[in-house]
Amino acid sequence: MPDLLQTVGFSPIRKEGAAKVLGQAKYVDDLSFPGMWFGATVRSSIARGRIVSITFDPAIPWDEFVIVTAADIPGQNTIVHLTHDHRCLASDRVNHPDEPILLLAHPDRAVLPAAVAGVHITYKELPGVFTIEESEAPNAPAIWSPAPADHQHSTQKNTFKTYLMESGDTSNLDHIFATADYIVEGEYRTGAQEQLYIENNGVIAEYSATDGVTVHGSLQCPYYLVHALELVFNLPEEKCRVIQTETGGAFGGKEDFPSVIGSHAALLAMKSGHPVKICYDRAEDMAGTTKRHPSRSRHRTAVSKDGKILAGEIDFALDGGAYATLTPVVLSRGTIHAPGPYHWPALRVRAKAMATNLPPHGAFRGFGAPQSIFATERHMNKIAKVVGLSPEELRRRNLLGIGDHTATGQLITDTVNMQHLLTRALDESSYHAKRAEFARTNPSSPIKRGMGFATFFHGAGFTGSGERRLNSLVHIELTPEGRPQILVSATEFGQGTNTILCQVAAETLHLPYEDVLIAQPDTSHVPNSGPTVASRTAMIVGKLVERASQSLRNTLSPYLPSTSETSTTPYTPAEFRSAALAYLAEHGTLVASARYEAPGDILWDDESYRGAAYPAYAWAVYVAEVAVDTTTYSATCTDFYALQEVGKVLHPVLAKGQIEGGVAQGIGYALYEKCVWQKGHMANNQMTNYIMPTSADLPPIRVAFEEIPSVHGPFGAKGIGELPMDGPAPAILNAIEDATGIAFTEIPLLPEDIFERMTSTPESGSEDLEPTNAGPYFSETTA
Amino acid sequence: MTQITLTINGETKTIEAPPMKRLLDLIREDLHLTGTKEGCGEGECGSCSVLMNGELVNSCLVPALQANGARICTIEGISTKGRLHPIQQCFLERGGAQCGICTPGMILATHHLLEKYPQPTLLQIQEGLAGNLCRCTGYTRIFDAVQQAILKTQQPTNN
Numbered sequence: 001m002p003d004l005l006q007t008v009g010f011s012p013i014r015k016e017g018a019a020k021v022l023g024q025a026k027y028v029d030d031l032s033f034p035g036m037w038f039g040a041t042v043r044s045s046i047a048r049g050r051i052v053s054i055t056f057d058p059a060i061p062w063d064e065f066v067i068v069t070a071a072d073i074p075g076q077n078t079i080v081h082l083t084h085d086h087r088c089l090a091s092d093r094v095n096h097p098d099e100p101i102l103l104l105a106h107p108d109r110a111v112l113p114a115a116v117a118g119v120h121i122t123y124k125e126l127p128g129v130f131t132i133e134e135s136e137a138p139n140a141p142a143i144w145s146p147a148p149a150d151h152q153h154s155t156q157k158n159t160f161k162t163y164l165m166e167s168g169d170t171s172n173l174d175h176i177f178a179t180a181d182y183i184v185e186g187e188y189r190t191g192a193q194e195q196l197y198i199e200n201n202g203v204i205a206e207y208s209a210t211d212g213v214t215v216h217g218s219l220q221c222p223y224y225l226v227h228a229l230e231l232v233f234n235l236p237e238e239k240c241r242v243i244q245t246e247t248g249g250a251f252g253g254k255e256d257f258p259s260v261i262g263s264h265a266a267l268l269a270m271k272s273g274h275p276v277k278i279c280y281d282r283a284e285d286m287a288g289t290t291k292r293h294p295s296r297s298r299h300r301t302a303v304s305k306d307g308k309i310l311a312g313e314i315d316f317a318l319d320g321g322a323y324a325t326l327t328p329v330v331l332s333r334g335t336i337h338a339p340g341p342y343h344w345p346a347l348r349v350r351a352k353a354m355a356t357n358l359p360p361h362g363a364f365r366g367f368g369a370p371q372s373i374f375a376t377e378r379h380m381n382k383i384a385k386v387v388g389l390s391p392e393e394l395r396r397r398n399l400l401g402i403g404d405h406t407a408t409g410q411l412i413t414d415t416v417n418m419q420h421l422l423t424r425a426l427d428e429s430s431y432h433a434k435r436a437e438f439a440r441t442n443p444s445s446p447i448k449r450g451m452g453f454a455t456f457f458h459g460a461g462f463t464g465s466g467e468r469r470l471n472s473l474v475h476i477e478l479t480p481e482g483r484p485q486i487l488v489s490a491t492e493f494g495q496g497t498n499t500i501l502c503q504v505a506a507e508t509l510h511l512p513y514e515d516v517l518i519a520q521p522d523t524s525h526v527p528n529s530g531p532t533v534a535s536r537t538a539m540i541v542g543k544l545v546e547r548a549s550q551s552l553r554n555t556l557s558p559y560l561p562s563t564s565e566t567s568t569t570p571y572t573p574a575e576f577r578s579a580a581l582a583y584l585a586e587h588g589t590l591v592a593s594a595r596y597e598a599p600g601d602i603l604w605d606d607e608s609y610r611g612a613a614y615p616a617y618a619w620a621v622y623v624a625e626v627a628v629d630t631t632t633y634s635a636t637c638t639d640f641y642a643l644q645e646v647g648k649v650l651h652p653v654l655a656k657g658q659i660e661g662g663v664a665q666g667i668g669y670a671l672y673e674k675c676v677w678q679k680g681h682m683a684n685n686q687m688t689n690y691i692m693p694t695s696a697d698l699p700p701i702r703v704a705f706e707e708i709p710s711v712h713g714p715f716g717a718k719g720i721g722e723l724p725m726d727g728p729a730p731a732i733l734n735a736i737e738d739a740t741g742i743a744f745t746e747i748p749l750l751p752e753d754i755f756e757r758m759t760s761t762p763e764s765g766s767e768d769l770e771p772t773n774a775g776p777y778f779s780e781t782t783a
Numbered sequence: 784m785t786q787i788t789l790t791i792n793g794e795t796k797t798i799e800a801p802p803m804k805r806l807l808d809l810i811r812e813d814l815h816l817t818g819t820k821e822g823c824g825e826g827e828c829g830s831c832s833v834l835m836n837g838e839l840v841n842s843c844l845v846p847a848l849q850a851n852g853a854r855i856c857t858i859e860g861i862s863t864k865g866r867l868h869p870i871q872q873c874f875l876e877r878g879g880a881q882c883g884i885c886t887p888g889m890i891l892a893t894h895h896l897l898e899k900y901p902q903p904t905l906l907q908i909q910e911g912l913a914g915n916l917c918r919c920t921g922y923t924r925i926f927d928a929v930q931q932a933i934l935k936t937q938q939p940t941n942n
Binding site: 011013014016017018019020021022023024025026027029030195196197198199200246247248249250251281282493494495496653654656657660661662663664665686687688692693694695696698700701 | 818825828858875878890910919922924925
């Protein structure tokens with residue numbers, strides 16, 4: 001008989017859900033302030049060059065407008081992320097198409113597009129660099145010339161960041177490769193991906209000489225924007241206030257970018273003396289804001305004839321775009337996830353992020369891991385084929401288990417059993433039965449069907465020492481009515497932050513879920529509990545909410561009835577409220593806090609790139625079924641099964657929703673979503689021709705959980721948000737290989753790519769697995 | 784400027800507006816009903832869906848002039864006296880709304896679908912909602928919500 005107050009593990013109604021289904025939830029564009037003006041951005045039309053002149057069309061009444069240039073910036077002309085290379089507004093030169101140069105504000109939104117078109121900018125154009133290969137070429141133009149201080153440590157002129165991650169007996173790599181039964185090589189690529197939140201980026205800014213800057217906006221990380229505003233306005237933190245409004249999807253696309261649009265609106269507000277709203281339209285949002293980093297992975301693996309991995313070399317490269325934004329951290333997560341959940345006796349991963357003249361790439365769910373996991377999971381299938389094992393058996397011989405160490409040297413203490421997860425996933429997806437069936441039916445059918453899977457893990461929380469540095473703080477206060485209210489900077493943008501944190505507090509406080517409140521994230525009121533990213537909210541912030549709730553309860557304990565050992569409900573909600581009111585009557589206020597405390601056994605060394613990369617990992621096996629139509633050359637995912645071990649599932653409906661939504665984005669990443677670049681400008685910056693999956697495009701997505709409580713999260717929860725982005729693309733391409741015999745190596749994989757490959761000799765984007773045809777990507781030695 | 788008279792959620796209103804103003808902007812700016820959202824401005828995402836004379840339309844593609852004399856129903860007209868419509872209740876209970884920005888349009892599309900097919904198959908649901916994009920859910924919870932709503936809305940209603 002469940003406790004009536006039990007809420008963790010159940011699915012109470014989403015906190016802000018009623019407002020959303022009623023259409024009453026207020027997103028930023030639904031808000032209007034007295035005297036509010038509207039802002040617009042004038043952007044570069046070229047990828048790289050010097051600004052020669054800026055002139056204004058005399059037909060436009062410019063005296064009605066406020067115009068902001070870099071010269072109006074009171075502080076530094078920089079958008080701070082990890083470095084200071086990213087300018088708030090370009091002044092003398094531009095480094096990517098659609099780079100902001102000038103800002104306009106006017107009381108009438110309708111006149112702005114013509115005004116933007118009425119600003120004429122001439123340039124002295126310089127040659128641009130648009131791919132990883134062009135950027136790393138010895139004769140490539142230096143995008144940074146001279147390199148700014150942030151980049152001077154780079155060994156290559158266009159390199160943002162490099163990592164070297166070594167594991168095991170790397171001094172002996174040459175010997176291992178020289179004596180291995182097989183050496184398997186492969187190159188894999190992933191394209192840029194647009195987050196495509198349905199609500200575009202938008203903010204409203206206010207400025208006053210006494211109070212400073214206030215920005216209301218659609219965003220994930222209020223304190224990131226606070227810190228960006230501090231530099232742009234040269235103001236102390238307490239004069240930079242950020243309030244998150246209801247946010248219509250984010251997926252990382254509102255992690256770093258709001259620092260740009262928020263600073264812009266605030267500059268216009270300061271100069272105009274009015275609140276200023278900037279809400280991008282879809283075309284501007286897609287062309288001008290961040291995307292997932294394109295990647296290239298090169299694998300070289302030494303394997304024994306019985307299918308044991310002996311050693312590996314992985315070269316992982318990202319296209320960072322024109323400014324660093326969060327690229328070094330994306331590269332880091334991609335690097336650490338590149339080895340996958342496998343045992344590597346010796347491994348060397350060389351990673352680098354290159355600058356190009358594309359708009360800066362930034363955060364997107366998965367944060368580098370989907371890129372490197374795609375490569376590794378395709379490569380595992382290649383190794384299996386070369387060695388003559390099934391993809392399943394090859395993985396079984398190399399999967400990590402309890403007591404093994406990851407490639408960073410982290411001891412696996414989770415009691416997860418990947419062998420069991422694999423068995424269960426293949427069983428419940430009817431993997432073997434379907435493969436047998438397709439082997440019978442494919443030869444006589446123009447539709448070729450196949451099955452594929454991916455085995456992978458995803459680390460929860462900030463990488464390495466990140467959580468120690470964040471040093472997150474959470475408060476719970478009592479409202480004057482005696483209700484507990486959670487104060488965090490963790491934001492809700494659909495994933496369920498409000499709901500799960502209230503569940504954790506309610507369960508800890510023995511109160512009904514409905515009795516717990518969560519405050520709107522407003523940096524004048526909520527502490528910095530860190531950014532809402534990195535699959536950290538449930539595990540890290542949730543744990544702090546649990547501890548703060550315990551602290552609140554302890555403080556109130558003298559006012560509560562004495563607890564009976566046998567009772568599961570130590571007090572009634574009414575008794576809690578009486579105690580709260582009695583406490584408030586005596587003391588005025590009550591705020592309980594909890595600050596992050598790093599687990600003693602979670603240690604990381606940034607220098608050697610070794611240690612416990614994450615407090616905990618979520619483990620998964622995803623299985624895809626595909627159909628490739630050899631008449632239309634379209635590939636469709638026809639069934640999808642997702643099994644994961646994520647610790648305790650706090651809210652089954654929300655958790656399944658996270659997995660299903662992530663899988664859908666992963667299917668889009670694999671088969672539909674292609675950014676078409678023309679000299680660095682996104683040419684298909686419309687929903688009409690950037691194709692995300694509709695309700696008619698997706699297969700049934702069947703979600704299953706294994707729940708092994710983790711010590712790191714509240715009630716045993718681990719992170720979940722990014723995991724489902726990692727598995728679909730490799731599972732689908734593995735299935736397409738099963739269906740067609742063609743080993744495609746690049747995503748997105750569109751019908752034209754399949755057509756190209758099926759109607760011609762092997763070209764880029766695929767490779768032939770016949771050893772005699774395979775050329776340089778395949779070599780075999782017998783020791 | 785043109786005088787446009789329309790019935791919005793059962794109430795007749797007359798507005799002065801440029802004839803080519805988007806119905807979406809008329810609803811949001813002149814009628815102050817912000818439940819109707821803009822996602823793409825080109826008729827792809829369906830976030831701005833409203834019912835116009837009982838038909839599902841993308842209000843970003845409808846000039847105000849064309850709405851003259853029309854009956855318009857927005858998300859604000861779906862609930863009655865603050866009570867959730869069964870479709871809204873099912874979206875809420877089944878996890879059909881995550882970030883919520885597509886939800887008003889999705890609920891209107893569902894309303895329209897169930898008027899047309901009171902007992903739709905899964906395929907009819909998938910096709911009926913294919914003009915409304917959702918980036919959060921992968922649609923599974925939305926299908927679930929619609930199927931639950933079928934049980935609760937056996938009788939077609941008129942907007």
